[in-house]
Amino acid sequence: MFTAQQYVKAATLEEAWQLNQKRSTTLLAGGCWLRLTRRRVGTLVDLGGLGLDTIEETEGEFSLGAMVTLRQLETSQALNSAFGGLFKEMTRHIVGVQFRNCATLGGSIAARFGFSDLLCALLALDCEVELFKAGRMPLEQYAKLPADRDILVRIHVKKNGRRPVYQTMRNAETDLPVLAVAASEKDGQVRVVVGARPARAEVVNAPLALAADKAALEAFQAAMQSQLTFAGNMRGSEEYRRHLANVLTGRCLAALQEG
């Protein structure tokens, strides 16, 4: 458990940002991950009073506040009907309902965990992160950056007809994924994202058509295997993860082809 010398419930984003420029400050979202650390925090800045817990929908996008909980994502009818149940699928294995009522979208994406279901699945959609100082940038760009002292405010998800699917392999229902693959289709082209390798989720930079046959899928899988790093840990070996990446990519493509 971490300890903190001072607790501040930020009244404005500017106040939270100013406080967070000090290395001894830590931002508090759901606190579910922080709770496991032994950090000695100077000032703990609670983001819970900034009104960032809303899911908003306009004609062109969804805007998801950083303090939206995993459970809100899982149970949002609007999000799940717009994206084929993706938001339920990417959250439903994470620990349990009480946990998901507490852990947040912002804590998940800002921490850029190598095992993150949310990062992997959201990379399959067209998303931008909105940071308090740096402004908006594509999630793919943000995912590659090292940790920083800015504040993730919202995530904007484009409603552009992209159809996603999400598959994971877990040793036990609520454990971290051994491997995760998200895929999405738009205009006949498929984007594939592989996470929990156990490195941060990455988009595979190789073409894959929705209509791909067995040979085209195998060519894509070979490109994916040479492009991405995989490693072993207590959940699975490198070799097993490489095998899973091929299997789950094949399943995602089949699911997209079936519609």
Ligand SMILES: Cc1cc2nc3c(=O)[nH]c(=O)nc-3n(C[C@H](O)[C@H](O)[C@H](O)COP(=O)(O)OP(=O)(O)OC[C@H]3O[C@@H](n4cnc5c(N)ncnc54)[C@H](O)[C@@H]3O)c2cc1C
């Ligand atoms: C036991 C356990 C099992 C888990 N299993 C899974 C799993 O299977 N799949 C999965 O995807 N995830 C899993 N997670 C991660 C979980 O879903 C959350 O991502 C995690 O708890 C962080 O969210 P939080 O709201 O609790 O953040 P916190 O613990 O409050 O914060 C996490 C970090 O992010 C920073 N932070 C928080 N909000 C912001 C913000 N808006 N801007 C900038 N920085 C911010 C904090 O300062 C801190 O460093 C697991 C976590 C635990 C503890």
